[in-house]
Amino acid sequence: MSAARVGVVTFPGTLDDQDAARAVRLAGAQAVPLWHAEHDLKGVDAVFLPGGFSYGDYLRCGAISRFAPLMEELIPAARSGLPVLGTCNGFQILCEAHLLPGALTRNASLHYICRDQRLVVERDDTPWTSAFRPGQEIVLPVKHGEGRYVAAPETLAALEAGGQVVIRYVGNPNGSLNDIAGIRNEAGNIVGLMPHPEHAVEDLVGAPSTDGLGFFTSILKNLVNA
Template identity: 85%
Template sequence: MSAARVGVVTFPGTLDDQDAARAVRLVGAEAVPLWHADHDLKGVDAVFLPGGFSYGDYLRCGAISRFAPLMEELVPAARAGLPVLGTCNGFQILCEARLLPGALTRNASLHYVCRDQRVRVESTDTAWTNAFAPGQELVLPIKHAEGRYVASPETIAELEANQQVVMRYIGNPNGAIDDIAGVRNESGTIVGIMPHPEHAMEDLVGAPSTDGRGFFTSILKKLVNA
């Protein structure tokens, strides 16, 4: 398990890359820095797209990031099966890159939301959630102004039918359709969520839980059993 290498991508404006790298190391994997302007994934076994304000969120959140040189390598690798997790801005980037369906729009309240949020795990058949039990409730931090998940009625129906909703809010903080806090691709290798598991890893820093650890132990389990 200690040989697993998880790439952590940094764009201009990324805020959570160091937290993400620490989360990877805390579960015994190697965190590999990946710079947005590079064309090299460095042979990593999985990739984490962390939160922040990539490229200043100009145009739309994640809209410019999808054209970064590194994404030219990441998109085909992800479509070929490389496990990828995007949190918050990373989720927005995955949707902009069409690796996940739907979009993240302004919160229904039009206010920035920053709080500890209770969520329910809906899908454990993924590279990033297999350590959880179906229906398990977690407490994870959220911090976003554009976290309201939307998609066409046809897409929502397809996600629900295929069990591609990974996580739902318990007490919807942003007006997301069907309380959706995260979704996955059909194979379960690509997951996008708005909450921040990398900020719920250690009691020492005052987090209300260490529920975020399950995302990182999940990918280790997936890589070891691959």
């Protein structure tokens, strides 16, 4: 196993932390548990914010988690360049923390969606996507009721102009503007996406692909070569 250490955050209501930790280990890195109530990132090299229903999705998804003690450490670290990936609820938390622009709202259908979803990778120049190539189609599970990405017109224009859309839906399942499934910050170290790569890392779980493992091998390669 590599000496690279990837922190996996658990909030009350987080569901996918163990899946995320397993994905990190399968990629060859060390998964380090991070508890929401602590002021300690434990010197990790990168952080994964997994999905679930933190604090029961009260107020807005991720709105309470944004004020967790751990986030007081994570927000400045991320702004200083620490690689951070948030999936589903983790993406919502990153938006609530203003580490990523825009917001995730109710699906256009007003129904919860749970299915395997085709996606196209737009960017391979982030620490989390270097294992892919632009234009590559992958399949990852989606499972959310509030995954519709929205942003002000000027924000959308800036995202497109700056190459900050990382991944798009092929056959938009939730009405996200511009088919956006994932974005990055301007620096590229922070990525948020609604699909769940941690649920597509091995054949054992019955996923139609293991495409999700690329997000974890990407960060490992980035950390080893840093």
